[in-house]
Amino acid sequence: MDSSEFLGFLRTRSSVREYSDDELTSEEIASVILPAERAPSAGNRESWDVIIVTDESVKEGLFDAAYQQQHLLQAPCVFVVCANYVRSMSQYGERGAFSMRCRTQRLRRPI
Ligand SMILES: Cc1cc2nc3c(=O)[nH]c(=O)nc-3n(C[C@H](O)[C@H](O)[C@H](O)COP(=O)(O)O)c2cc1C
Numbered sequence: 001m002d003s004s005e006f007l008g009f010l011r012t013r014s015s016v017r018e019y020s021d022d023e024l025t026s027e028e029i030a031s032v033i034l035p036a037e038r039a040p041s042a043g044n045r046e047s048w049d050v051i052i053v054t055d056e057s058v059k060e061g062l063f064d065a066a067y068q069q070q071h072l073l074q075a076p077c078v079f080v081v082c083a084n085y086v087r088s089m090s091q092y093g094e095r096g097a098f099s100m101r102c103r104t105q106r107l108r109r110p111i
Contacts, residue, residue: 019075029052032079042091042092045088048082053078053080088100
């Protein structure tokens with residue numbers, strides 16, 4: 001992909017909040033997760049964990065935690081990205097915990 005194709009791709013990107021009922025295959029899940037592993041991270045600590053949720057009762061808990069956003073219940077599979085304090089602190093001590101808290105709070109604000 002050259003730079004103009006990449007810029008064209010970015011211009012057409014948008015959020016999707018309606019999903020089919022089809023379950024994702026493990027290959028499809030891997031095709032989302034593996035490129036995300038290439039994301040840069042402070043000190044290369046990769047201070048995150050991704051929890052893949054398909055269980056309906058867990059999705060209901062996420063729905064409540066996320067201010068009742070309906071699409072969380074509709075999605076057949078939800079990727080929960082968690083800050084990993086321990087990994088960040090192993091490199092940066094308290095400073096690492098602070099940066100994780102900032103990011104988590106920003107993500108917690110309702111849209
Ligand atoms: C930090 C962050 C948090 C977001 N949280 C939510 C969310 O809780 N629910 C949601 O439906 N979209 C969420 N979004 C997506 C934005 O609402 C969306 O990107 C924005 O409305 C622009 O629309 P677009 O992605 O279609 O261009 C979030 C985006 C960011 C960057």
